[in-house]
Amino acid sequence: MDFGLSAEQEERYARTREAARALSPKACSGAFDETVRKELAALGLLGAAVPKEYGGTGLGALDTALVFEAASEGGADTGFLFAAAAHLFACVRPVLEFAVPATRNRLLPDLCSGALLAGNAMTEPDAGSDVSRLATTATRVDGGYLLDGVKSFVSNGPVADLYLAYATTDPDGGYFASTAFAVDRRTPGLTAGGPMGKTGLTGCQAGEVRFSRCFVPDEKVLGAPGQGQVVFQASMRWERSCLFAIYLGQQERILRRCVRHARDRRQFGKRLADLPPVADRLAEMRLRLESGRLLLYRACAEIDAGRDPALWGAMAKLSVSEAAVTTALDAARIFGGRAFMEEYGLGDEVRDALPATTFSGTSDIQRQLIAREMGL
DSSP: OOOSOOHHHHHHHHHHHHHGGGGSTTTSOSSOOHHHHHHHHHTTTTSTTSOGGGTSOOOOHHHHHHHHHHHHHTTOOHHHHHHHHHHIIIIIHHHHHHSOHHHHHHHHHHHHHTSSOEEEEOOBTTBSSOOSSOSOEEEEETTEEEEEEEEEEEETTTTOSEEEEEEESOTTOGGGSEEEEEEETTSTTEEEOOOOOOSSOTTSOEEEEEEEEEEEEGGGEESSTTOHHHHHHHHHHHIIIIITHHHHHHHHHHHHHHHHHHHHOEETTEEGGGSHHHHHHHHHHHHHHHHHHHHHHHHHHHHHTTSOOHHHHHHHHHHHHHHHHHHHHHHHHHHGGGGGSGGGOHHHHHHHHGGGGTTTSOHHHHHHHHHHHTTO
């Protein structure tokens, strides 16, 4: 079993890490604008896991995760990377896997180039973790469906050009109650709200999207009617296995800062690095990072091998997200009072890490998924 990266992977990782500096909070305005979109597309993040024939980079799951990890380690704003990941894994991959050929051919090149940005419209005011009973409905009419309802916390919502929306088509259908749709922002009856005020991942704008008798033609249905959960779970397999590579890069970046600080800072006549409690904390940070990295790479490898990554994806998501929060808090303890100074940016690291234990399924849900995969 080879745990090393190939020369090609090493070169791509280094190139992406270096280029990502252009997306650091200090290098840009902090707002998701056209410049940021172009930079993300130039890094290949908007179409990494899409075949070249559709304008993507043609990478597998592991190589896609490595690109996101490298960009994060290089200092790209975590919110920007989250916006790119939400676009790619929650929206672009479903279009690739489930759209009819004409829709796939029309949308994917622009989604990969950044000409179109996508937003994931699943969550509702009363349907967060429980997505089995969506209040948004899709009523069958001649040639398509009429969507009615409200979606909240839509990542990229205020600036998206396309929405991947889920709606109930058969209230009594159980697992097959919902259907997925690709909805153009310009469609009459669709209203996108402004950005929500958030304390973390601010580089990714989130907002409300309303549908009022919004007509979506049959060719914009993803998969077959009633396959909404199938589409959603397919996107989650990629999201849980790849998106959280962002938090591997964040932890690597934080740990490097902490080690440097522990070497330079002196207390009680010694370097912080020579104080056992500090050294122990740094060792735990490294242990969490490497453990999560192995799980995440394994989850990606399962996808690339054509196997079901459900167990490994749930374990990777749980491990990496919890580690990201703990490591960010540990860094604050190591930096002491400096952690509360804006110039050090550690408050932003904590705020960006905290949502990781909630989106893509909470930590408790991941534990339930793991237990189910164990046959419990």
